[in-house]
Amino acid sequence: MSHISDKYEAVIGLEVHAQLATHSKLFCGDATTFGAAPNTQVSPITLGHPGTLPKTNKKAVEYAIKMGLACNCEIEQYNYFARKNYFYPDLPKGYQVSQHTTPICKGGYVTIKTGEETRNVQLNRIHLEEDAGKSIHDIDDQFTCVDYNRAGVPLIEIVTEPDLHSADEAYQYVTEVRRLVRWLNVCDGNMEEGSLRCDANVSIRLKGETKLGTKVEVKNLNSIRNVKKAIEYEIERMIALVEAGGTVKQQTRSFDAGNDTTFAIRDKEEANDYRYFAEPDLAPFHLSDTLISGIRESLPALPVALLAKYQTELGLSEYDAAQLCAEKETAHYYNQVLQHTQLYKAAANFINGPVKQYLNENKLGFEQFTVSPTQLAALLQLVEDGKVNFSVASSRILPAMIAAPEQDALQIATDMNLLQVSDTSELEQWVNIALESMPDKVTEYKKGKKGLIGLFVGEVKKLSKGKADPKLVTTLIQEKLK
Structure with missing residues (x-):
């Protein structure tokens, strides 16, 4: 060239x-x-x-x-x-x-x-x-x-x-x-x-x-x-x-x-x-x-207009907006989810991430997706309220919702015993066990290696089988190690 x-x-x-x-x-x-x-x-x-x-x-x-x-x-x-x-x-x-x-x-x-x-x-x-x-x-x-x-x-x-x-x-x-x-x-x-x-x-x-x-x-x-x-x-x-x-x-x-x-x-x-x-x-x-005007009125919102709207009005990144507008079905589903929630960014992440991954792996389109926009909005709310974290929502609750479309997210999370524990007394027990199991790391942390906080949080996550609220756990550990 x-x-x-x-x-x-x-x-x-x-x-x-x-x-x-x-x-x-x-x-x-x-x-x-x-x-x-x-x-x-x-x-x-x-x-x-x-x-x-x-x-x-x-x-x-x-x-x-x-x-x-x-x-x-x-x-x-x-x-x-x-x-x-x-x-x-x-x-x-x-x-x-x-x-x-x-x-x-x-x-x-x-x-x-x-x-x-x-x-x-x-x-x-x-x-x-x-x-x-x-x-x-x-x-x-x-x-x-x-x-x-x-x-x-x-x-x-x-x-x-x-x-x-x-x-x-x-x-x-x-x-x-x-x-x-x-x-x-x-x-x-x-x-x-x-x-x-x-x-x-x-x-x-x-x-x-x-x-x-x-x-x-x-x-x-x-x-x-x-x-x-x-x-x-x-x-x-x-x-x-x-x-x-x-x-x-x-x-x-x-x-x-x-x-x-x-x-x-x-x-x-x-x-x-x-x-x-x-x-x-x-x-x-x-x-x-x-x-001609009848046909003009029947036109759906076109990708170029949606791209602009998603970025300016909803504050999505150009990449996220482009992913949602790649196919009409994706944009349509996203728009329906937005009728039940204002978590624009979370909805985009969830649809572009775990939902699309599931559909691609199973060679399905959105018209065959069993989770309704209302149900997905409810799942996003669970994550937003700190009742479950993103990884539990995407890897455990979403598959269960796909398999049983009539059940709602909260019901599934409760039945599967996945709701995050925010009861501080139970969290404290896990934090104590975690810190006691790593005395040398605690010393290093106190000497200034603040990056070790992730290791402690990860340990609590293991002990609680993913049910401990990571935000609360981080705060608790920081308090304990002051």
């Missing part, structure tokens, strides 16, 4: 295709379930039989608007679809229905964070289109097999301006887009199944240049890691090429995940003529103000 910092800068634009989470296709009622047997989710409309007429899926339009509003776009109220003509075995009609001159969402931005810097990546558009089918080359030696199940599935294509300048920024951007589509429930964001795919347009130019260099498009990157690797490789390749006196060719390339390199598929013509024209079989549609 040495050359890049001193001489060149990379300019990157990304196109992310997100498959919308509708139950049926964009222009007909065929199912969109992933993994069905080939060509079982097709009909004469999907297959483009003559005389069939498409009809627009309202839900898909609403999902596109939802994403547009979350990305601060302007919603185009007058919309129509266009035909994009090209011939390919997996395109049953010989054209793809897309949006050309009137994308449903214009402009907008997505906020990303790289290192310390937060910035807005400018979007060009988000438009609706139908997916193509899938050509499969490795089933038959003689023939390419075609599966049309995916043909006609609704997609939004989220297109940035050439506004990214490193592989790391691209990585953060795709991560953020995936979080957003999942947060809004408009797409499951599963890159392995192809419901989120990314194409990267990469070019380089000398620092200080304003004109864009010749771009190369790397197609169908199916993981966020591959987006980063492909862009890193392309930047290196282009710089080496230009440094050696060569010129960058405008072409379409593909990524080889086996060795993290890219290879050319085809050279791309300058004016790729898809002969766009308005789709004659679909009426243009107008989006009313009422529809």
